[in-house]
Amino acid sequence: MKTYNYLSPLLLFLLLTLNSCEDQVLNLLPESTLTEVNFYKKAQDINGAVLGVYNRYQARKTRDWAVLEMPTDNIHRTGYFNIGGLDELNTLAFSSVNPLFSSFWTETYNGIFRANAVLANIETPIDYAVGQKEQLTGEARFMRALFYFDLVRMFGGVPKVTTLLSVDEGKATPRASEEEIYSLIIEDLKSAVDLLPAKDKIASGRASKSAAIGLLGKVYVYRKDWVNAKTYLDMMSTLGFDLQADFSSLWKEATEDNKEVIFAMKYIGGTNGNTLSTDFLPYFGVTGISASGGENVFPSWSLMKKFLPEDTRKAATVTEYWKSPKSPADAPENWYPYVSKFAIPHTPNSSGLDIPVLRYADILLLKAEVLYALNQPELALIELNKVRARAFKNTTFNYRAADIATPETFTDKLLLERQLEFVLENERWFDLVRKDRFMAVLSRVEWGYNPITKEPQVITLAPKTNYKYFPIPNNQMELANKGVLVQNDGY
Structure with missing residues (x-):
């Protein structure tokens, strides 16, 4: 039997026998160890394999912040951190031996290999329901595109893998160009x-x-292909999505399925929960x-x-005062800001809050960017202010x-709204x-703040121009x- 590198024992824990439509993405529990010989026989097998693709993104998503938010001006580490790298x-x-870069790369390619396994075997079953094969194909290609979109933005050109490779073939696969990867993403x-199918049909x-x-x-925005970006972003305005009136409702289990969320990772507290709701809370809990x-x-x-005081996103994103649950009831709260955006009642490290991957606020701000680039600033202002007005409720x-008035000032305002809207997203x-x-x-960030002296903690850092790409993990090379595998410049 030929062995594929996506079929290591760990990766063979694919998913079967699911109870309901919603559970199909939630209860991602392994049932048995399978091989390519006996697995892809029936439609339910392919469906299980597609769920395995989602599972890889779902598992990775809750710690993406460690790579994509930690280097920014949004957060800084504490004395309690226990995550290597x-x-x-x-x-x-930044260095090529950082385990966070390595795990991100490995987990993402794991997902790509799973998507490729689905696409390689999609024709085998003969018991599909009407439209099922098309849906499963579309899901695999969507997820492969999403995985590659993450990789190309982080590392630049990466190995382009669209078929089932043996171990030897994998070792001989070089990096493709950014253009090749983006072409694959767009094609997928x-x-x-x-x-x-439409959102209400799946x-x-x-x-x-x-x-x-x-x-x-x-994707077209990242390519600065403004015409094509506008075509697809315009389509979104006809599909029934809109901003939630209350920003804080996005971060509550009771309202997590709403008109703003276009695509999200699903979780079940206690059985298949996420760690995000716990990661940012004070050590002794809330x-x-x-x-x-x-x-x-x-x-x-x-x-x-x-954050202006009137911006409702502030209270929904950060809590400024805290006291230990073990403190006396009449003890005062202390200045102890923490990210509370994802803080719902939960068992530590197993929250049931869904995590959005793409929401309508992002579409509106991307559309504003596109319209400004197409020399339509008055229309760009309308889209920008839709998000702004929701934040301030007026x-x-x-x-x-x-x-x-200028491209520079527009970018200032765009980046400000995107920063305040998407903290830790x-x-x-x-x-x-x-x-x-x-x-x-x-180059210069303010980490902490003393509310008594009104003085910030100013930190001088040394970013380098080559940091626009992260290093290719050394263990992969x-x-x-x-x-x-050729390393990115400067590493």
Whole structure:
């Protein structure tokens, strides 16, 4: 029997026998060890394999912040952090041996290999229901595109793997160019748009036609292909999505399935929960939320000072005062800011809160960016202010034409809204890099703040121009044949 590198014993724990539509994405529990000989026989086998693709993204998603938010001005590490490699990212000491880069790369390619296994075997079953094969194909291609979109933005050109490779073939596969990877992403997403059903015709948590359209629009923004980006982002306005009236409702279990979320990772507290709700809480927990917290990071003053008092996103994102649950009832709270955006009542490290991957606020801000690039600033202002007005629950703080009179001032306002809107949603690093702002923004940051003296803790860092790409993990270069994987410049 031929052995494929995506079929290591660990990866063979694929998913079977699921009870309901919603559970199809939630209860990602392994049933048995399978091989390519006996697995891909029936439609339910392919469905299980597709769920395995989602499982890989779901498992990785809860700790993506460690790579994509830790190097930014949004957060800084605490004395309690226990995640290897976190301190180096906090101080912008990037290196190819950082275990966080390595695990991200490995987990992402794991997902890609699973998607490739689905696509390689999609024709085998003959018992598909009407439209089922098309849907499963579309889901696999959507997820492969999503995985590659993450990789290409982080590392630049990466190995392009679209078939089942043997171990030897994998070791001989070089990096493709960024253009080749983006071409694959666009091809996969266009296929997904054609194959996937509408959002209301597929189980919550699975990719839909709307998700593929929205992600494709975002990909075109990263390519600065403004015309194509506008085409797909315009389509999103016809698909029934809208902003939630209350920003805080996005971060509550009771309202997590809403008109703003286009695609999200699903979790079940206690059985298949996420760690995100715990990671940022104070170590001794928060009364009514969790008995303990990870306290890995604190919100930086660089972020907190940008929230105006009237901005409802502030209270939904950061809690400024805290006291230990073990304190006397009449004990005062202390200045102890922590990220509370994902803080719902939960068992430590097993929260049932769903985590959005793409939401309509992102579409609106991307559309504003596109319209400005197409020399339509008055229309860009409308889209920008939709997000702004939701944040303040009125139009009093809306931007005016004079506020975005130049490309530079427009970018200032765009990045500000994106920063405040998407705290710890893994957009900040990508935004700073693609707008060429990371050198200026990250050279001087304010981590802590003393509310008595009113003085911030100013930190000087040394970002480097080559940091626009992360280093190719050293262990991956050592696994490949000599000279096959070429390191990014500067590492």
